[in-house]
Amino acid sequence: MTDSQLLLSLAAAVPAALLSAVLTWAIRPLMMRVALARPNARSSHRVPTPQGAGIAVIAATLISAAAVIALAGTARTAMPFAVFGATLFIAGVGFADDIKSIPVVPRLSLQALAVAAVILAAPEASRIAPACPLWIERGLLLLVGLWFVNLVNFMDGLDLMTVAEIVPITGAIILLGTVIDFPAAATIAATALFGAMLGFAPFNRPVAKIFLGDVGSLPIGLLAGWFLLQLAWHQHLTAALLLPLYYLADATVTLLRRIARREPFWEGHRSHFYQRATENGFSVFRVVSEVFALNLVLAALAIGSAMTSSTAISILLFVIGGIATALLMHRFSRRRVAAG
Template sequence: MERFAPLLLIVLAAGLAFVLCLVLRPLMMRYALARPNARSSHRTPTPQGGGIAVLAGAFLALNLALVLIPMEANAKQGLVLAMAAAALLALVGAWDDIRPLSPGLRLPLQVFCVGIVVFYAAPEIRLLPDALPLWAERGLALIAGVWFVNLVNFIDGIDWITLAGLVPLTGAVALAGGYGVVDPATSLLAAALLGGLLGFAPFNKPVARIFLGDVGSLPLGLLGAYLLYRLAGTGALTAALILPLYHVMDSTITLFRRLARSEKIWQAHRSHFYQQATDNGFKVIEIVAQVALLNLCLIGLAAVTIALPGFWVQLTCLTAALALTGALLRRFSRKRARR
């Protein structure tokens, strides 16, 4: 039973999320329509809030696993706290979807939710004990977590692109649990999220019938950061840096470019590389396919760093990951060559 638990969780969470999308879509049509704006790639009002189905499907399946599968008390507590923080952040996202929050209110709420994960859901993790005091490492983890929450939200601008990033990530972490790289609780969380995303995928395929909304992208960013944090805590820091590299580089480079141009970074825009790609002649399905293919390559490089922990292997794989990601960003930023 325990051996096949991740696979069963994937199937159960996918089924629940799919059914919930069907049930909730009429309500989303009525109360949560996303209308096109300066940032949008869609042209017609589309219901948002699919993240509710993803999280509910994943959490229902995961709570069943918590009841049926023996688990250490600390591991169970960490999962419960991570789910609670994600649920709270989902409420923040739902509020923002219906009535946009000011950055001055939204950011402190995000910091609070990420803080629950960093300080209480995974208090035992130390990444750089010989280089930084505990308070400094926790502070950096908090900043990185808040940034990851936001960058997942920033990237969620065209159909399937969040799935192209998070499906490989959650799948890789779930698989890592099967090889004993991460603890079983982390593997089960990854499997549940993977299932929830797969159940949502048919409704978000281009042209999407439902969007995730902030109610989905924000907590999924938090849980994705939590998975990466736990992976890094096993000693696989390079792998944790490699896996989300497309999302991190696209958002971070775009942020610094906008700051250099003195733009108001909290306002809607179309400066991300994947958005440039849509303007440069790439179809949405081509963009997400290339991002997904890159992420599969990044999984391979991350796996090598785990299997071969030598310094030069780590450096070589990280350099290769940066080069591959940079090449795709460059491709997206240029006009597509006519055939």
């Protein structure tokens, strides 16, 4: 990325933050009427709270990214139309689900269409494992992408949780975009999403005034997955795994545990580690703060892995990240002992 492209990329954060904040404030009264999330046995909130702020976050992200890309005016900064289109499409699916629940099979099918559009739009030269047949690799990426989109949605169950996840991920992408071979369009989009999440954060801090809703968590998962996929396609697989490691570990371990117990794993629940933490005496702010701190560590490890040419060092950094993640999950699963 050239210096001018870097400045344009960084410029996307401020308008995205301002637009996200203004739109969130503006649509909240409407969401109170059409997309009110009422507390139930699986909820972490105790009072009816509007959802749908994802409309503001995604609008701010795409408008700011498109404006900066248009100003850059080069083919190198062009963001694939498929990514824009798929993000809008999956946001629409999420909003429909926020208003009236969509059955699981058509919901997953529509999500898969969005993920497939992003993956299939990539050139054939974009590979993680060149020795693997292309159709097998793309098929596996479709399954992984569908899981990632949904796990971001599953993990968006606590005030500021998605902010604590996406801000470090996009922050790391911005930094990596300046030091490694990485698509300028992805860096610009990550910068816009970074700003949009910061603009949304004041409305979502405990006790939240509004939630993202599926209209936010699903397209955020799709965009974040695209950023991480770009890292993997540029042979930085360790960094791509380290950045979302807490979300991956919490959601995947929880899913496997529910399957082993023969529970209806496709239904809502409160058995994620971060949810169990609030039942074990951790405040919402404490849980989110500790997840955010872990994600900063994971971001630093990811940047280190992308900067090194040593496979051994990359493996060591991943092991460190894995241990740190496992320790936090173990901590969340145990009842907190009050001081004094």
